[in-house]
Amino acid sequence: MRAVTRRTAMKWGVRMAWHQGLLAVLLVMLVGPARAELAIPLGEGGDQLDVRVIEPPQGAPEDGPLVLWVVNQYGDLPGPESVALALARRGATVWMVDVMDSLFLPRSDVNVRNIDGEPVGSLIQRAVEAGRPTVVVAADRMAVPTLRGMRWWQERSDDPEALAGGVLIFPSLYRGAPVAGEEPELFSIIDATNLPVMLLQPERGVYRHRLLDLRERFLAAGSDLFVQVVPEVRDYYHMHLDEPQPETLEHLDRVMDDPAEARAVQSLPDDILRAIPLLAAAAHPTEVRPIDPERTTPVDRQTGLQPVEPQEAPAFELTDLEGNPQRLDPDFDGVQIVNFWATWCPACVEEIPSMERLASRYPDRLKIYAIAFKQSPEHLREFMQDFDVSFPVPVDPDGAVAAKYDAFAFPSSFLVAADGRIHYSVNAGIIWDTEEVDAIVRELLEIEPE
Known part of the structure; x- marks a missing residue:
């Protein structure tokens, strides 16, 4: 149990006996998740990842899952943070990291797609030391540096089962937009991923019709792939909240214009938690797949006719x-x-x-x-x-x-x-x-x- 000083008790206006002060502080902490900060060094150049730690309320089991949430390229948004808080209320600890902010990178598509595996890999490496069920979550273009990070960690780990796997929400895994009408090319990390992955694909999303082809590529690489189609919503569905929902997701129908999106966001914390045992039970190969260096960089977008x-x-x-x-x-x-x-x-x-x-x-x-x-x-x-x-x-x-x-x-x-x-x-x-x-x-x- 966490120690609480008399000074802390006084801060909360508790002027009772010691055991009464402790109880009062614990009751306050039970109202919602706690927050902390964590810094993870990167290499020898002085860079570090700045991690926001959202912990479950005091008294929750200490062996709950650890969710590594790689923040989208657009930065902190009310929707993902609200989902993270909901995960914490369900007993998970959430580490939220904005890789682009930590590395002082301008928030461009090209910069996202050029991030190598070290940042997310280092995050995983630090997280699995706790010995808890661990999953990494990313959306949109951040799916590519996240998969690179999983492979980076796999190369350096003697226990690939320490990471359950990755949950990718409407992932954008293509090198960029080709000339309109031509087939887009996937980044080579797809063919080099054999750790288990869960895809949450919006039914009305842009890449929905490419899902079967994407599935075949993951399976061919040796990844145990799980797919869940999120009904009636389009991409970015969990980013359409205007205000954070720190206490509950129950009333999203009052604050979101689209009832289907409200239902999907309400379901997202449980979608992630249900994915963890599925991913953990899948195969975790020790052999690291080779990567094609010719398909690691983004392609230039064609503009004009x-x-x-x-x-x-x-x-x-x-x-x-x-x-x-x-x-x-x-x-x-x-x-x-x-x-x-x-x-x-x-x-x-x-x-x-x-x-x-x-x-x-x-x-x-x-x-x-x-x-x-x-x-x-x-x-x-x-x-x-x-x-x-x-x-x-x-x-x-x-x-x-x-x-x-x-x-x-x-x-x-x-x-x-x-x-x-x-x-x-x-x-x-x-x-x-x-x-x-x-x-x-x-x-x-x-x-x-x-």
């Missing part, structure tokens, strides 16, 4: 917000732009006005299909009230059409010429009424330059 090898544009038939069927017109003597977007994507929204201005230049020879990715018509109708557009907004409810086009990033757009083939694509938001874009459109329309 890119010429592609002409290929037949996949057919589709969707319904727009007016209830009208929308499909590619095989007999259209002009350019058809197939655009995939979503209301949660700022770049998608920013390009809508310039897309409308381009459409107005060629009203008879340019068609635009702004296909909304996995969104409800009700939400879209309300959202589109702020925009005056002439082109249809078809709804791709399950992302099947986006998958046909191999749309990887959002927005993604494909320019289809009169021959029915894709000639240009772009996997980023652009300004559509520039001279450069106009020149490409006129080229496909076979109009002489002005």
Whole structure:
């Protein structure tokens, strides 16, 4: 039992006998998790990981699990912290570490994907010394440095079972966005991971249709992979809380706009705790898989319209917000732009006005299909009230059409010429009424330059 001094008792206004003061302080501590700080040295250069330790309330069993929470590249957010506090209330100790902050790294996609295995590996190495069931949790792009850290630790450990495994929430495991329509490439750490992993994949997430391929890659590497599809939510679902919930997750339906997201966040602490025994019981190979050095760095993102090898544009038939069927017109003597977007994507929204201005230049020879990715018509109708557009907004409810086009990033757009083939694509938001874009459109329309 933790010793409590008379001075501490006085601080709490307790002027009773010693045993009464001790009881009073313990009762206060039982209200919620306790917090502490921990510093873990990295190498010999003076760097260190600054770890926030969230402990269960006093009196909880001392052999509860240890959850290593690798903070997302965007830093501390109310949602993950609320989940961490809920884990502590369930008896887990949570170590939260912001690797980018500890290493003074700017919060860019490239910097995240370039983090090697030492930071998370050192975190694991320190954690397993306690001899408790230990799991490491990460989301989005932080999944890559987390897997690297698991392998880094595995290379140096004589007991790979000391770490139950990793829980990855909507992991982004790709080297970056390729030219729109081309197959993205996974980081080589996927093929070098054979420790057990649990994937929590949102049903409406961007990478949902790639889940089976990803599963095969993990299994081929020797990892015992577990997959849980989180129903009715999209990526970042646990990051959409505006205010921390330090005491309970029971009332999230009052503070979150999406009831499905509220349910998913409420379930997340138990999802993580249920994963620990599954991962711990899986195989933990001692042999470390080799890693391909050619696929360890991120690829440069392609910006602007890119010429592609002409290929037949996949057919589709969707319904727009007016209830009208929308499909590619095989007999259209002009350019058809197939655009995939979503209301949660700022770049998608920013390009809508310039897309409308381009459409107005060629009203008879340019068609635009702004296909909304996995969104409800009700939400879209309300959202589109702020925009005056002439082109249809078809709804791709399950992302099947986006998958046909191999749309990887959002927005993604494909320019289809009169021959029915894709000639240009772009996997980023652009300004559509520039001279450069106009020149490409006129080229496909076979109009002489002005």
